[in-house]
Amino acid sequence: MPSPGSLEIIAALDRLAGALGEEIRPLETEQEIRAAQARYLGKKGRASDLMKALGRLPPEERPAVGEAANRAKAAIESLIAARLTALSQAALAADLARTVDVTLPGRGSGMGTLHPLTLVRREVEEIFLGLGFEVRTGPWIETEWHNFDALNTPADHPARDMQDTFFVEGGRILRSHTSPVQVRTMLAGPPPIKIIAPGNVFRRDDDATHTPMFPQIEGLYVDRDVSFADLKGTLLHFVRRFFGPDLSIRLRPSFFPFTEPSAEVDAGCYLCGGIGRRGDVACRLCKGSGWIEIGGSGMVHPNVFRAVGYDPESVRGFAFGMGLSRMAMLKYGVDDLRAFYENDIRFLSQFL
Numbered sequence: 001m002p003s004p005g006s007l008e009i010i011a012a013l014d015r016l017a018g019a020l021g022e023e024i025r026p027l028e029t030e031q032e033i034r035a036a037q038a039r040y041l042g043k044k045g046r047a048s049d050l051m052k053a054l055g056r057l058p059p060e061e062r063p064a065v066g067e068a069a070n071r072a073k074a075a076i077e078s079l080i081a082a083r084l085t086a087l088s089q090a091a092l093a094a095d096l097a098r099t100v101d102v103t104l105p106g107r108g109s110g111m112g113t114l115h116p117l118t119l120v121r122r123e124v125e126e127i128f129l130g131l132g133f134e135v136r137t138g139p140w141i142e143t144e145w146h147n148f149d150a151l152n153t154p155a156d157h158p159a160r161d162m163q164d165t166f167f168v169e170g171g172r173i174l175r176s177h178t179s180p181v182q183v184r185t186m187l188a189g190p191p192p193i194k195i196i197a198p199g200n201v202f203r204r205d206d207d208a209t210h211t212p213m214f215p216q217i218e219g220l221y222v223d224r225d226v227s228f229a230d231l232k233g234t235l236l237h238f239v240r241r242f243f244g245p246d247l248s249i250r251l252r253p254s255f256f257p258f259t260e261p262s263a264e265v266d267a268g269c270y271l272c273g274g275i276g277r278r279g280d281v282a283c284r285l286c287k288g289s290g291w292i293e294i295g296g297s298g299m300v301h302p303n304v305f306r307a308v309g310y311d312p313e314s315v316r317g318f319a320f321g322m323g324l325s326r327m328a329m330l331k332y333g334v335d336d337l338r339a340f341y342e343n344d345i346r347f348l349s350q351f352l
């Protein structure tokens with residue numbers, strides 16, 4: 001006959017599940033339900049409390065109490081599991097009730113595409129990286145000194161007219177070209193320097209072929225014995241990689257304050273192959289000339305070297321600057337520059 005002590009413990013164990021059931025009925029979160037579970041089955045829970053008396057019972061009565069404990073544990077666990085399942089089903093049902101029609105196809109956000117100007121910039125960068133140039137960037141808001149003075153263009157220089165730009169607070173300007181990155185790079189360290197500098201520039205222009213903001217890419221190569229032939233070879237390589245393997249280039253004498261000699265860079269027209277005609281009619285892209293202007297270039301002026309603290313007697317270098325949006329227009333046959341900035345998805349999604 002079991003002692004009254006063990007009967008009492010067994011009865012108490014058998015009541016545990018019922019009590020827990022009452023306790024968790026109003027609970028709404030998994031966290032609260034788990035906390036209730038711990039109050040019953042945890043180390044300091046009610047079941048362990050009851051089991052503490054086990055050691056004081058005669059050995060032959062312990063198995064019956066152990067059995068009751070296992071029963072209680074199983075009952076509590078299945079109550080908890082049932083309550084949690086009910087809870088997640090209720091959440092799902094609420095979700096579904098909110099949805100108007102779950103069988104409708106999703107809206108989807110669609111894959112974006114890279115902007116054509118980004119594609120062109122990356123392609124141009126790849127070509128120059130292959131020649132050992134590094135990519136550098138500089139600020140859009142520039143000092144007048146970096147943008148003009150250090151580039152041999154003092155305040156009264158007529159060349160400033162061609163690059164009329166915007167003044168911002170504090171006497172700074174929006175840079176009118178990427179050439180100040182030449183200055184910043186040379187100030188930052190000694191030659192040799194071999195960089196390209198892509199980025200946006202700003203001028204007082206706005207029509208079908210000019211936007212007040214447009215991307216350029218600058219090139220600068222300075223070392224002890226860089227020559228004009230190196231400039232020409234570099235540009236020729238670029239044009240052949242970018243526009244077509246059979247094209248040539250033409251360097252037209254020109255003027256920039258920060259290069260001497262200076263040259264305008266023309267690439268052979270890729271549409272007519274540089275002959276200026278397509279069948280009987282003049283090529284519409286190069287207007288019959290066979291050439292397309294892509295940028296400016298020249299040998300770095302000694303005054304630029306002086307401004308950055310280089311000795312013009314011991315270093316030489318070439319520089320060039322090209323308009324990236326113009327190259328994108330040529331490459332993709334886009335005839336209105338403004339299309340690049342209007343963010344019309346029908347236009348932009350054509351560049352995959």
Ligand code: PHE
Pocket residue numbers: 176177178179218256259295296297298319320321322
């Ligand atoms: N910075 C010049 C421009 O924007 C282009 C250029 C760059 C010319 C480097 C020569 C050398 O017009």
